[in-house]
Amino acid sequence: MAEKIAIDATKPIPLDDHLCFSLYATSRAIQKLYHDGLSKNKLTYPQYLVLVSLYEYDHVTVKRLGELLSLDSGTLTPLLKRMEKEGLVTRQRSKDDERVVNVKLTDLGTSKRKDINELPEILVAKSNFTADEWNTLEDLSKKLFMNITK
Amino acid sequence: MAEKIAIDATKPIPLDDHLCFSLYATSRAIQKLYHDGLSKNKLTYPQYLVLVSLYEYDHVTVKRLGELLSLDSGTLTPLLKRMEKEGLVTRQRSKDDERVVNVKLTDLGTSKRKDINELPEILVAKSNFTADEWNTLEDLSKKLFMNITK
DNA sequence: AACTATTCTATTTCGCACAACTTAATTTAA
DNA sequence: TTAAATTAAGTTGTGCGAAATAGAATAGTT
Numbered sequence: 001m002a003e004k005i006a007i008d009a010t011k012p013i014p015l016d017d018h019l020c021f022s023l024y025a026t027s028r029a030i031q032k033l034y035h036d037g038l039s040k041n042k043l044t045y046p047q048y049l050v051l052v053s054l055y056e057y058d059h060v061t062v063k064r065l066g067e068l069l070s071l072d073s074g075t076l077t078p079l080l081k082r083m084e085k086e087g088l089v090t091r092q093r094s095k096d097d098e099r100v101v102n103v104k105l106t107d108l109g110t111s112k113r114k115d116i117n118e119l120p121e122i123l124v125a126k127s128n129f130t131a132d133e134w135n136t137l138e139d140l141s142k143k144l145f146m147n148i149t150k
Numbered sequence: 151m152a153e154k155i156a157i158d159a160t161k162p163i164p165l166d167d168h169l170c171f172s173l174y175a176t177s178r179a180i181q182k183l184y185h186d187g188l189s190k191n192k193l194t195y196p197q198y199l200v201l202v203s204l205y206e207y208d209h210v211t212v213k214r215l216g217e218l219l220s221l222d223s224g225t226l227t228p229l230l231k232r233m234e235k236e237g238l239v240t241r242q243r244s245k246d247d248e249r250v251v252n253v254k255l256t257d258l259g260t261s262k263r264k265d266i267n268e269l270p271e272i273l274v275a276k277s278n279f280t281a282d283e284w285n286t287l288e289d290l291s292k293k294l295f296m297n298i299t300k
Numbered sequence: 301a302a303c304t305a306t307t308c309t310a311t312t313t314c315g316c317a318c319a320a321c322t323t324a325a326t327t328t329a330a
Numbered sequence: 331t332t333a334a335a336t337t338a339a340g341t342t343g344t345g346c347g348a349a350a351t352a353g354a355a356t357a358g359t360t
Binding site for chain 4: 028031032035061062063066073074076077078093097098099100101
């Protein structure tokens with residue numbers, strides 16, 4: 001029988017006991033960790049995630065990108081316009097369905113793959129995690145995401 | 151002997167293999183989960199974290215708040231001004247050291263404690279996690295934060 | 301006391317995030 | 331086949347979040 005998760009809401013709950021805060025702070029810390037490697041390539045963190053997505057899928061629609069990154073068009077449209085301006089991607093309205101905009105890598109965008117792919121190594125090194133710790137954290141984080149978004 | 155964490159940077163790394171993304175997406179999903187409960191009280195997520203901090207410490211300086219939440223004054227100053235405007239906190243420059251600004255709860259701010267403290271229950275319920283899963287995720291997230299920020 | 305360095309807050313600028321809304325294209329169904 | 335509903339992207343407004351800078355107050359040194 002699994003133990004219940006106990007939170008006593010009648011007393012002040014220390015910040016340190018908030019799982020939400022731990023994940024929030026850690027996520028931001030990782031973005032800071034990547035900052036130098038990203039700004040060297042004139043990239044922001046969400047722009048980096050767009051490139052990662054495009055290396056995986058070659059071309060995607062704005063809608064698909066939104067599903068992949070759980071970001072909406074209000075975030076993606078201006079972000080992609082900035083990336084287009086930097087010459088990293090192209091945005092083209094689909095001939096089949098004019099509502100759809102296809103996003104593709106340019107040669108410049110493609111050329112950054114090697115640099116980009118080295119960023120996770122920084123986290124691996126700094127984390128000082130065992131493979132088991134790493135995988136457990138990843139699995140639990142994904143499981144939590146699934147459970148609260150489904 | 152612990153297994154190494156293996157990342158092959160020569161091939162595209164699926165978005166799904168990025169621990170950074172999993173934590174980033176999960177953190178944002180939690181903020182969305184809290185959104186209704188927060189906006190009911192006219193609060194944003196970081197403002198909620200400020201209140202949590204104040205329930206724990208009663209009064210804090212801007213600097214201390216920045217350390218607690220790992221946020222800088224560029225974020226905190228306007229945020230606290232908005233909270234002051236809403237009547238949730240007071241901001242007062244210290245007599246001892248005029249550089250320091252003390253932040254304290256008002257009665258209104260204090261009165262929100264019960265409502266505020268119920269938010270984590272929403273996450274507990276939605277997570278469907280065992281106490282063991284919950285604690286493991288919290289511990290590993292904190293450990294990762296410590297290792298990459300120290 | 302004057303000089304220097306440090307500490308702390310505030311300001312500015314830019315780029316997300318997200319909600320709510322608008323516009324335009326496509327699909328559906330009456 | 332045209333009116334209604336749906337879908338995709340874009341727009342607007344607000345609030346973070348980070349970096350860089352400025353500026354005032356304090357502490358430390360000579």
